[in-house]
Structures are given as C-alpha cells and as structure tokens.
Amino acid sequence: MPRIPCSLRALVGERYFPFVTYFLTSPHINKPIDAIVDTGSPYTVLSTNEILGTRMPIRTMQRGEMVSLAGFRFFRYPINNVTLKFKTETGELFTGKLAVIYALIPTKIDKNTLNDVKNIPNIIGHDFMEENGLSLYFNPRGKIVYLEY
Amino acid sequence: MQDSEILEILKIAEEDGKWFSEKYEELRTKYEGKVVAIKNKNVLGDANSVDELLDKVGKKGEDVAYVLIETIPPKDVSFIL
Numbered sequence: 001m002p003r004i005p006c007s008l009r010a011l012v013g014e015r016y017f018p019f020v021t022y023f024l025t026s027p028h029i030n031k032p033i034d035a036i037v038d039t040g041s042p043y044t045v046l047s048t049n050e051i052l053g054t055r056m057p058i059r060t061m062q063r064g065e066m067v068s069l070a071g072f073r074f075f076r077y078p079i080n081n082v083t084l085k086f087k088t089e090t091g092e093l094f095t096g097k098l099a100v101i102y103a104l105i106p107t108k109i110d111k112n113t114l115n116d117v118k119n120i121p122n123i124i125g126h127d128f129m130e131e132n133g134l135s136l137y138f139n140p141r142g143k144i145v146y147l148e149y
Numbered sequence: 150m151q152d153s154e155i156l157e158i159l160k161i162a163e164e165d166g167k168w169f170s171e172k173y174e175e176l177r178t179k180y181e182g183k184v185v186a187i188k189n190k191n192v193l194g195d196a197n198s199v200d201e202l203l204d205k206v207g208k209k210g211e212d213v214a215y216v217l218i219e220t221i222p223p224k225d226v227s228f229i230l
Contacts, residue, residue: 007166010173021163023155030150031214032162038230049184052199053218070230085152087159093152114198118184119222123230 004086004094004147006037008140018138018145020124025083026101029054033084033122037136037147041125043067043076045102048117061105069104072117076102084128086147094149096132158215165190165217173221180221187217 008016018037024030024046033050051058061077068074078100086094104120106113129136135148168190169176176185176192186193186206193211196202203213 007163007170009166009170016170019166021159021166023159025150032158032217034162034166034217034219036230041230049199049218049220053203053213055203085155085159087156087163091156093156111198118199118220119226120230 001148002094003089004134004149005089006136006145006147008143008145009034009036016140016143018136019121020086020147022124023085024101025085026079026081028056028079035122035124037124037129037138037145039126039129039136041123042127043102043123044098044125044128045076045104045123046079047120047122048074048104048106048114049120050122051103051105052114056103058105059109061103062107062109064102064105066107067102067104070120072113072120073107074104074117075107077105078102089146096128096134098128098131161189161215162217169217169219177221177224182221182223184218184220186211186213187219188215 006018006020009019021034024033062075064075064077067076080100082098082101084096088094138145165187180195183195184202185195194205
C-alpha cells in the first residue's frame with residue numbers, strides 16, 4: 001500500500017513521537033503544518049501556537065464547544081472545509097479532506113496561559129484518519145513510522 | 150498554488166523538522182523554555198512567546214507562514230495528551 005513517511009520527533013521528555021508534515025489549505029490559512037499523529041485524539045486540531053502564528057484574532061475565536069487537553073481547557077473553534085496535502089514516499093501529493101478542523105483557543109487568554117499551552121502540538125486525529133482511509137504504522141524501537149492509504 | 154510549489158514547501162518543512170529533531174538536545178541546551186523559528190536548518194530567532202518571535206522574524210523580512218515554529222519545553226516539564 002502507498003505510504004506517507006512520518007518522522008520521530010521529541011515532544012517532551014526522552015520519548016519520540018510520530019509526526020507528519022502536511023500543507024493546510026483553508027479560506028484563511030495556507031501553510032505547512034507539523035503535527036503529531038495521535039490516534040487517541042478524536043479530533044484533528046491546530047495548536048494555539050499555530051493560530052497565534054497566523055495572526056488570526058484569537059480573542060474573537062473564543063467560541064465553540066469546550067475540550068480539555070493535557071490539563072488545559074480550550075474552545076474548539078471550527079474551521080470548515082479544509083484540505084490537507086501530504087508528500088508520499090514516491091514524491092507525489094496525497095490529498096485528504098476534512099469537513100472541519102478545530103483551532104485550540106484557550107478559555108482564558110493571558111500571558112501565563114499562553115506560556116503554559118505553548119508546548120501543545122498540532123494533532124492529526126482519529127477523524128482525519130478514518131475519513132481518509134489512513135492507518136498508522138508506528139514501531140518506536142525500530143524507529144519506523146509511516147501512514148498508509 | 151501549484152502542486153509542485155506545495156511539494157517544494159513540504160520538502161523544506163520536512164527537512165527543517167528533521168533537523169530540529171536531530172539537533173534537539175543541542176538546541177534545548179541553548180533555547181530551553183523558548184519558542185524558536187527555523188528555516189533552512191537555521192534558527193532564525195528565539196523568544197518567550199510566539200508574538201515576540203513573529204515580530205523578530207518579520208523584521209528580518211521572512212514570510213512567517215513558511216517558517217517552522219517550535220517550542221522547547223524545560224527539561225523538567227512533561228505532560229500526557
């Protein structure tokens with residue numbers, strides 16, 4: 001089956017986690033994104049840092065359902081009709097679609113909170129993998145990781 | 150944007166991500182607790198917040214959309230997603 005290479009990236013501590021880079025296309029954001037592949041996350045999300053990096057007005061984005069992550073509470077602000085493009089091992093593009101991706105907007109926006117949540121990464125979640133027929137192979141000891149479609 | 154342009158952007162972003170991972174321990178020694186901007190396997194700048202970093206990188210004339218922004222948490226910080 002065709003593969004999308006991933007990388008092993010340090011996140012915190014000594015462990016390495018599966019990361020993948022994709023190009024996000026949406027009405028307001030068009031940029032490469034580095035994301036952890038987290039099959040335990042029901043949603044695909046953009047981190048607070050990623051949103052801050054786009055200069056989008058996060059104070060006006062404090063709406064949507066609430067979600068708890070890594071001990072912090074966020075609004076999950078919906079960004080509709082996005083396309084995620086990945087480079088395959090053969091140098092082609094794999095294009096996946098998602099009806100909605102969520103921006104993680106802290107329920108409280110101040111200097112301390114933004115500092116506390118800055119380590120939370122972008123996430124490719126269960127929703128994107130299921131809707132686009134992807135599976136993850138992750139062998140941390142062998143340092144082998146890729147997505148298959 | 151053409152597919153060929155996207156592939157080129159992804160190639161650079163992946164190489165920068167790989168470089169960041171390979172150099173992580175070295176970078177952590179220097180930039181622990183900071184946010185860093187990386188492009189073409191170089192640290193363009195570091196700061197305590199993304200806003201501050203964007204200002205620094207913008208002043209260098211870089212398009213922040215195509216710069217890899219990573220955080221380097223303190224050694225004693227860990228969390229479970």
